[in-house]
Amino acid sequence: MKSVFLVDHYNEADVKPAEMLNAYVQLAEKNVNDLFLRDTFVNCDCPGCGASDRAETFRRFNLDYVSCPRCHTLWVSPRPDDESIKRYYANSDAEIYWREKLSRETALARVERIVLPRVDWIIDSTQQYLPDADHFVDIGTHHDVYARCLSEIGRFSRKTLLNPICEINPGALAHSTNIVNEHISKAMPDNSVDAISMFEVLDRTSNIDGAMSHARRMLRPGGLIFITGILSTGFDIMTLWDQAQNIFPPDRLNVFSVEGLTMLMERHGFNVLEFSTPGMFDTEAVIHAVETNPKIQVPRFVSYMLENRGPEGRQRFQEFLQMNLLSSFGRVLAQRQ
Amino acid sequence: MSKPVFTCGIAGYGYMGEIRKQVIEKSDRLELIGISDINANTRQELSGCAVLSTTDALLDKSPDIMFVCTPNALSPKICVEAMRRGIHVFCEKPPGRNLDDIQTIIAAERHSVKLMFGFNHRFHPAVIKAKAIVDAGRMGAVLNLRGLYGKSGGISFHNSWRNDESISGGGILLDQGIHMLDLFCYFCGNFEDVKCFSSRAYWDFNVEDNAYVIMRNSTGQNAIFHSSATLWKHTFRLEITLEHGYIVVEGLLSKSGSYGRERLVTAKRQFEDEAAAVGNPSEEVTYFDQDLSWELEVNELIRCIDEDTPVTISSSHDARRVMEIISKAYLDASNNPGAA
Numbered sequence: 001m002k003s004v005f006l007v008d009h010y011n012e013a014d015v016k017p018a019e020m021l022n023a024y025v026q027l028a029e030k031n032v033n034d035l036f037l038r039d040t041f042v043n044c045d046c047p048g049c050g051a052s053d054r055a056e057t058f059r060r061f062n063l064d065y066v067s068c069p070r071c072h073t074l075w076v077s078p079r080p081d082d083e084s085i086k087r088y089y090a091n092s093d094a095e096i097y098w099r100e101k102l103s104r105e106t107a108l109a110r111v112e113r114i115v116l117p118r119v120d121w122i123i124d125s126t127q128q129y130l131p132d133a134d135h136f137v138d139i140g141t142h143h144d145v146y147a148r149c150l151s152e153i154g155r156f157s158r159k160t161l162l163n164p165i166c167e168i169n170p171g172a173l174a175h176s177t178n179i180v181n182e183h184i185s186k187a188m189p190d191n192s193v194d195a196i197s198m199f200e201v202l203d204r205t206s207n208i209d210g211a212m213s214h215a216r217r218m219l220r221p222g223g224l225i226f227i228t229g230i231l232s233t234g235f236d237i238m239t240l241w242d243q244a245q246n247i248f249p250p251d252r253l254n255v256f257s258v259e260g261l262t263m264l265m266e267r268h269g270f271n272v273l274e275f276s277t278p279g280m281f282d283t284e285a286v287i288h289a290v291e292t293n294p295k296i297q298v299p300r301f302v303s304y305m306l307e308n309r310g311p312e313g314r315q316r317f318q319e320f321l322q323m324n325l326l327s328s329f330g331r332v333l334a335q336r337q
Numbered sequence: 338m339s340k341p342v343f344t345c346g347i348a349g350y351g352y353m354g355e356i357r358k359q360v361i362e363k364s365d366r367l368e369l370i371g372i373s374d375i376n377a378n379t380r381q382e383l384s385g386c387a388v389l390s391t392t393d394a395l396l397d398k399s400p401d402i403m404f405v406c407t408p409n410a411l412s413p414k415i416c417v418e419a420m421r422r423g424i425h426v427f428c429e430k431p432p433g434r435n436l437d438d439i440q441t442i443i444a445a446e447r448h449s450v451k452l453m454f455g456f457n458h459r460f461h462p463a464v465i466k467a468k469a470i471v472d473a474g475r476m477g478a479v480l481n482l483r484g485l486y487g488k489s490g491g492i493s494f495h496n497s498w499r500n501d502e503s504i505s506g507g508g509i510l511l512d513q514g515i516h517m518l519d520l521f522c523y524f525c526g527n528f529e530d531v532k533c534f535s536s537r538a539y540w541d542f543n544v545e546d547n548a549y550v551i552m553r554n555s556t557g558q559n560a561i562f563h564s565s566a567t568l569w570k571h572t573f574r575l576e577i578t579l580e581h582g583y584i585v586v587e588g589l590l591s592k593s594g595s596y597g598r599e600r601l602v603t604a605k606r607q608f609e610d611e612a613a614a615v616g617n618p619s620e621e622v623t624y625f626d627q628d629l630s631w632e633l634e635v636n637e638l639i640r641c642i643d644e645d646t647p648v649t650i651s652s653s654h655d656a657r658r659v660m661e662i663i664s665k666a667y668l669d670a671s672n673n674p675g676a677a
């Protein structure tokens with residue numbers, strides 16, 4: 001197993017300007033209250049380790065987050081089902097704002113800082129672990145600019161975008177790319193796929209075990225799965241907890257811990273090859289939260305460090321978090337056994 | 338159907354023989370049937386398989402695979418005899434003392450037996466990853482390589498056969514530097530032009546304790562390497578400069594941990610529109626926690642036997658190529674005033 005960290009120099013504001021993010025969160029809160037019908041909600045055990053024990057934690061947008069005493073995963077239960085979530089992403093004002101405003105205005109920075117490094121990650125890892133890989137499937141991509149970059153990965157001769165959340169103009173994609181809008185349970189024959197990416201998809205999936213077992217089913221033995229998501233065990237989430245700005249439904253229905261996500265992969269027959277937390281914004285997120293809301297209490301040590309160690313010290317602290325699997329952005333590469 | 342188990346013999350039970358024993362015992366495809374060692378005290382410490390005083394006695398047991406872990410001067414004869422008897426051979430590096438030795442081994446090669454050499458650095462996790470990135474092509478062609486590999490010697494360094502030219506055939510460049518030169522060839526094919534200075538800077542023995550090698554190949558790639566037995570801090574560092582970025586392998590997972598945590602640094606060059614970042618690009622650093630190099634290289638040999646395909650990684654071709662470079666380096670160094 002190996003872990004990765006990044007030495008880079010950019011701010012969260014480059015990819016998520018604070019004002020736009022606030023507008024998005026406000027819309028999301030309203031939409032969640034309006035669009036999800038509570039009588040259709042389903043109860044859910046820990047999506048990481050599967051345990052039924054849970055501790056109450058906090059409410060966001062009138063939905064309850066609970067946490068797992070065994071693996072520290074944080075999740076919403078009861079929760080909307082996948083059908084309702086799909087409708088939300090198709091129709092909500094929040095999602096339309098994200099797609100048409102936030103995503104577009106930050107497109108350049110997103111491509112350079114987020115998308116292309118992930119494309120490189122897929123290319124290099126496939127070359128290493130499955131050099132004869134041919135068919136690549138992305139599940140649930142969120143941005144058309146993302147879809148375009150994925151479609152241009154030259155090392156796969158066949159590419160499929162399965163259930164993209166955004167509307168994609170097929171003409172903008174490379175010729176070898178198909179768009180498939182079928183439910184994951186019906187799409188793709190068994191053992192027909194060499195590599196899958198699910199970028200921040202597990203975070204907003206209601207039936208996690210269903211999604212994982214179908215991902216496994218469609219992958220050939222030895223096939224690769226690339227996953228990213230927000231982790232409950234990251235510094236900013238652990239520090240800010242109920243005040244963490246980016247934890248809300250349905251974007252973060254599941255917030256896995258490092259241990260919980262590892263257990264999820266293993267109990268679905270995957271061998272974890274790489275687990276990294278190359279996040280860059282934990283420290284910045286805590287500073288931002290404290291600055292904008294002076295009522296937020298953080299531990300004395302954290303408050304002292306952030307006030308007195310300057311940008312370089314904070315950067316080194318962020319690198320420490322990355323190196324020790326303590327940032328809240330997680331990246332996992334696993335192989336179907 | 339379960340795959341066959343191959344019986345194994347180990348010739349020479351020193352540092353490497355011990356590692357090979359562990360690898361064989363861990364594998365469910367290999368069974369250790371005997372070890373030979375010239376030293377009676379060493380033999381006394383061994384149990385669990387036949388323990389013999391001569392390699393011939395071990396060869397008489399007809400193992401499927403012979404692991405040759407003897408000093409350089411003895412390896413060629415054992416390899417040749419094993420292959421003559423139809424036994425597959427895994428030979429530690431260096432493949433003999435000099436070019437003549439490896440040519441003797443190659444002359445005895447035959448189609449029905451597999452011959453592989455212990456260039457295990459190719460199987461280190463950071464090197465595997467680096468090779469995958471280079472092969473993936475997104476960074477463009479390799480422009481040049483820089484290597485630094487060295488150790489500090491130690492109390493037993495003086496008495497080691499590794500520093501007795503009549504047994505080893507050379508000093509630190511042949512003993513340890515050979516791994517780096519093999520990696521250079523792994524990434525760039527071959528280097529035909531070889532220049533070298535060497536010195537006996539500190540240790541008082543009849544082989545070099547430092548070598549400084551500069552090389553060029555027919556495609557115009559250049560490489561520079563410092564091999565040292567006076568690096569008081571143990572160091573392994575391989576820098577690969579490509580058209581669109583660079584890769585650095587630093588540290589090596591090892592039994593002692595003295596080369597530091599193995600890591601791989603990659604970065605893309607940044608020119609345009611990045612005034613603040615010119616010459617200081619964002620880097621991605623990968624840390625590795627598990628060294629499976631010993632197991633992986635032996636698994637590769639097993640695969641070649643299973644599938645009856647030629648050995649293509651750490652083959653006799655690779656061994657001869659790197660011995661040619663070392664031979665040219667020693668020749669060039671001997672032509673320079675003050676050389677070892």
Ligand SMILES: [Zn+2]
Pocket residue numbers: 046047048049050051068069070071072073260
């Ligand atoms: Zn759990």
